[in-house]
Amino acid sequence: MKHSYYSKMKLFAVLSVFFLSILRSNCQVITTASNQITGKYTIPESPEWVKKAVFYQIYPQTYYDSNGDGIGDLQGIIMKLDYIKSLGVDAIWLNPFFESPFCDAGYDVSDYYKVAPRYGSNDDAKRLFDEAHKRGMKVIFDYVISYSSIEHPWFQASAKQETNKYTNWYIWNDNTWLNVPKEYQDAFIKGYGRRNGQYMRNFYYCQPALNFGFALPDTNYKWQLPTNHPDIIAMREELKKMLRFWMDMGADGFRADMAGALVKTANVQGNEQFFNTHEDATKKFWQEIREIFRKDYPQAFMVSEWSYPKDALQNCFHADFFHWFDGYNDLFQKESWRILNGYSEGHSFFDVEGKGNIKNFLDKYMEQYTPTKDKGYICLPLGNHDNARLGNKRSDVDLEIIYAFGLTMPGTPFLYYGNEIGMRQLPTSWPQVEGAYRPRNGARTPMQWSTAANLGFSTANAEKLYLPVDTAKDAPNVASEEKNPNSLLNKTRRLIALKHTEPALANYAEFIPLFAKENTYPFIYARAKDKNVVLVLLNPSGKNTTAEFELNIPYSKTVLLAGKDLKLVKKGNKITVNMIGQSYSIIRLE
Numbered sequence: 001m002k003h004s005y006y007s008k009m010k011l012f013a014v015l016s017v018f019f020l021s022i023l024r025s026n027c028q029v030i031t032t033a034s035n036q037i038t039g040k041y042t043i044p045e046s047p048e049w050v051k052k053a054v055f056y057q058i059y060p061q062t063y064y065d066s067n068g069d070g071i072g073d074l075q076g077i078i079m080k081l082d083y084i085k086s087l088g089v090d091a092i093w094l095n096p097f098f099e100s101p102f103c104d105a106g107y108d109v110s111d112y113y114k115v116a117p118r119y120g121s122n123d124d125a126k127r128l129f130d131e132a133h134k135r136g137m138k139v140i141f142d143y144v145i146s147y148s149s150i151e152h153p154w155f156q157a158s159a160k161q162e163t164n165k166y167t168n169w170y171i172w173n174d175n176t177w178l179n180v181p182k183e184y185q186d187a188f189i190k191g192y193g194r195r196n197g198q199y200m201r202n203f204y205y206c207q208p209a210l211n212f213g214f215a216l217p218d219t220n221y222k223w224q225l226p227t228n229h230p231d232i233i234a235m236r237e238e239l240k241k242m243l244r245f246w247m248d249m250g251a252d253g254f255r256a257d258m259a260g261a262l263v264k265t266a267n268v269q270g271n272e273q274f275f276n277t278h279e280d281a282t283k284k285f286w287q288e289i290r291e292i293f294r295k296d297y298p299q300a301f302m303v304s305e306w307s308y309p310k311d312a313l314q315n316c317f318h319a320d321f322f323h324w325f326d327g328y329n330d331l332f333q334k335e336s337w338r339i340l341n342g343y344s345e346g347h348s349f350f351d352v353e354g355k356g357n358i359k360n361f362l363d364k365y366m367e368q369y370t371p372t373k374d375k376g377y378i379c380l381p382l383g384n385h386d387n388a389r390l391g392n393k394r395s396d397v398d399l400e401i402i403y404a405f406g407l408t409m410p411g412t413p414f415l416y417y418g419n420e421i422g423m424r425q426l427p428t429s430w431p432q433v434e435g436a437y438r439p440r441n442g443a444r445t446p447m448q449w450s451t452a453a454n455l456g457f458s459t460a461n462a463e464k465l466y467l468p469v470d471t472a473k474d475a476p477n478v479a480s481e482e483k484n485p486n487s488l489l490n491k492t493r494r495l496i497a498l499k500h501t502e503p504a505l506a507n508y509a510e511f512i513p514l515f516a517k518e519n520t521y522p523f524i525y526a527r528a529k530d531k532n533v534v535l536v537l538l539n540p541s542g543k544n545t546t547a548e549f550e551l552n553i554p555y556s557k558t559v560l561l562a563g564k565d566l567k568l569v570k571k572g573n574k575i576t577v578n579m580i581g582q583s584y585s586i587i588r589l590e
């Protein structure tokens, strides 16, 4: 994953420890600047349903296997729609379900117009959209267009010696023996097919980059085509046609995989090309799609895997996943044993040991949130298929505090399947199937439905399963948690419900940090919409703690919405609050 990015982060981590120690020795504490609650907000342009929406992410291969072949399928998801609805979520994001040789678990598409037979048929996809709609839910699919599979017929044609329609649809240099310019060096693969040249990959070797051109083509290299080259335009038009195909079938939008990685940029080194180019020409493509949506699919939603909201929300997407940055690690996966890819070290804020630093996250977050809050939404995903499970040596109590945070921050929350029951990160020694190198393998294991064989995921023999199921005696499962009103499942449901009942928790409502200090717990913030104000107080550490903060608005009563009741002691506009270890409170001020 995103390697050189992480190495930067490592350097950042080391430097910040250094500067922090200087700060500490001066006994200086930096607090957040303005903490005035106004209740003012601007609603970003988006479909109506998105404004309070909570999403649920489903990994189709491991959700539910309806035909006993060991792999989850679309019919399986249809069979679980009532359960999904019962969570209170508004929409589903489905990871890729297209025909694929599965070198990267389906992120290597070999036919954009066809559901992979192991998941079912196009008719099943249509039924899934229809059945979800009947239950008042939306479904977005994964639009994976920065590259295709090496086995896609377009690439196969492009790799031919003879010039043809697809020759320029991928990025090839024109000499197998010559080194490509330094910034692209580690992205080119030699020796494939009969074409004399090397092709550019966008991730694994099996994912050749579709050619969106070069922002500033180097005239010394004729193979660097400008972004307006007719072959590139033709390729882009084909991708738009494919998008319409799924939208017209009934999809409600898409998540764009590696959305920032389309147009190549001079002077951006190595893997940074894949997700850190900030290229206007890339934005232009997405702006064209946004225009199509405005005109033809005004109720549909576009969210990017860009992790740079300042780019992604510039009239491109309605929302952007913000998780490929070190601040996200600071929240959930700062420890090397937690992130499990070698690119972070330290302490998560959300950990009982209480050694994290919320400011590392918040400063980076505000830098993106402040200039983009009128334009679109930032998503801080509650887990996903590329990261270790949040349930990585965490208890249900820890997880509930994390969900209280994720479901009350601004933007559109996404909850990864299984996290609602506290599924755990499974051993890295388990099979690393289909490009799921650790930690991804331990986060993609089958959904745990009951105590039946294979925890209710499949009737296949255990050795036929896509990935093994959790073998722990106390592995969490849906059926048991359904029976317990205080299970994580039911607590998560209650937290999700608040998104719909509390105006101040709307995705666009104002966000004001009230207490966020270096290496200090708790973290306290307000959400506000007009006169509606909700306070969120989070103390994931195991220690009791006290906080004092300013509150500029009057209230006569507090109403506990979730978590532990606590007393706000008021003196003028100063509030003092004591929080016990591992607790949180969501409070409405009246």
Ligand code: GLC
Pocket: 104, 107, 108, 203, 204, 207, 257, 258, 305, 385, 386
């Ligand atoms: C995205 C996907 C990830 C995949 C990568 C390359 O980051 O989320 O699973 O491996 O793109 O295809």
Ligand code: CA
Pocket: 065, 066, 067, 068, 069, 070, 071, 072, 073, 118
């Ligand atoms: Ca199946």
